[in-house]
Amino acid sequence: MTHAYPLAIGEIQCAVLHEGSSTATSENLVNRYPGRSRHEIEAALGGSAFEGSLNLLYVKSGDFRILADVGFGSAGPPAMGGAMAALASIGVAPADIDLVYLTHFHGDHIAGLYGEDGKPAYPNASYACTRAEWDEWTARWAASNDESDQRQLERFQALRDKFTFFGDGDEIAPGVSAVNLEGHTLGHSGLLVESGSERLLHVVDLLHGDFQFAHTDWQFVFDSDGERATATRRQILRRCAEEGLLTLFYHLKFPGLGKVTIDGDAFAWRPIA
Ligand SMILES: [Zn+2]
Structure with a gap:
């Protein structure tokens, strides 16, 4: 299935690309929320x-084409890997992408950086992330004896010269800036398109299920700093609600x-119609 959801933010063309979907039962979730x-x-x-999805954000600022995260690519489970076809469906080839912005370095966001042939999947792209994200994961991989961590480190080091680091509020392209979302990982970040x-505020992995709007203290098993993640979640959800922002979550249903609303003491989610 090929799914792209095109939308315009003022003059800026965007699209949400559907990498894939999956369902999780309470039995699955009990392992994810210790x-x-x-x-x-x-x-x-x-x-x-x-029912959740993986949602990649494509942004075209002027002639500059940005892809935020790359999904699993060819390296994931069978239900995943749809983003490339979704990109093609809006007339964009991998070679057209100028910048791959990595919100954080978890596998479901970065595995698609390389194709099955072992070459970069977006051959003309530069890369971007936060300095904290680069530092956390290159240190973790370097300290690991795991073969896949070693390979990951090699792959990122091979691309090191093509990386630029952005901090909170830094402009990436006209109308596109980085937003600090630290906690889920130490350098987790999103994008503001205006x-x-x-x-449009892309908050990526600010939460991993819609049930967390009412339970903002539920910490995800893969949070690098769960307390920090909870504080960031509350702060950013409040901002989304108070400013009435159109909001994108990486893991909610495609x-x-x-829009995020405040419902009594808890937040709530109103998906786009
Ligand atoms: Zn994720």
């Missing part, structure tokens, strides 16, 4: 399984776009 009981999770799910009076 300290949460099966009962708590079932209550939060309200009897249904959680043009005219319109804005296209992962909508």
